[in-house]
Amino acid sequence: MPKPKIPSILHASPQETEQAFYDALEAGDLDALMALWADDEQIVCIHPGGPRLVGHESIRASWKELFDNGPLRIRPVAMQAIEGVMVAIHNLVEQVLISSSRNPQVVEVTATNVYLKGPQGWKMVLHHASPAIENDEAEENDSSPTLH
Numbered sequence: 001m002p003k004p005k006i007p008s009i010l011h012a013s014p015q016e017t018e019q020a021f022y023d024a025l026e027a028g029d030l031d032a033l034m035a036l037w038a039d040d041e042q043i044v045c046i047h048p049g050g051p052r053l054v055g056h057e058s059i060r061a062s063w064k065e066l067f068d069n070g071p072l073r074i075r076p077v078a079m080q081a082i083e084g085v086m087v088a089i090h091n092l093v094e095q096v097l098i099s100s101s102r103n104p105q106v107v108e109v110t111a112t113n114v115y116l117k118g119p120q121g122w123k124m125v126l127h128h129a130s131p132a133i134e135n136d137e138a139e140e141n142d143s144s145p146t147l148h
Contacts, residue, residue, distance in 0.1 A: 009035060010121040014088035017115055017122040018076070028071030034060050038116055038123035046128040048109055073097035076111075088115040088122070093132060108132035 011017040017036055024033035037043050037056065045059045046052050047066075053059050066072060079092040094109040110133075114126035 011036075011123075012121060014081075014083060014090065014115040014117075014122045017124060018090060018113060021113070021124060021127075022074060022076055025072040025074050028067045030060065030064055030067055033063055036124050038118065038125045039120070040125065043124070044126045044128070046130070048129050048131050073099070074109075086117045088117075089113075090115070094129065 009020070011020060021033065021036050024030075024036065034056065037059065041055045043056065043059060044052060044054055045062060047062060050062070053062055073096065075095045075097075076092050077095055079090055081091075082089045090113045092111055092113070094111050096107045096109055098105050098107055109129045109131060111127065111129040113124060113128075115122045116125045117123075
């Protein structure tokens with residue numbers, strides 16, 4: 001099934017694309033969100049605790065499922081960036097508001113967003129999010145090496 005053609009907005013910087021990404025999440029706007037992704041079937045999205053999703057169809061379906069519960073309240077903070085002429089890598093903490101009838105809470109997620117500059121401006125090629133480890137937990141885990 002071919003992906004739907006969505007009008008593209010030209011973003012002049014990776015920061016503009018990133019802001020549009022979080023605005024689309026906050027609005028629950030699936031079309032606006034998907035318009036930010038590169039026109040390439042090798043795009044990748046990994047939600048916290050989820051599988052590696054490749055391509056527009058699977059990425060769109062995953063965001064649709066998340067939006068079925070309403071817009072996402074995510075505030076990006078503590079961003080670090082490595083930016084070149086054609087590629088930008090942003091690592092940040094997402095503060096996610098989890099609403100419940102009794103006790104809303106904020107959960108932190110570590111995210112990496114990768115943007116590629118092309119003829120249509122800066123587009124997302126990767127969004128990878130995973131649960132953030134508390135500083136106390138990270139210090140406890142520092143004693144054993146992590147192999148990649």
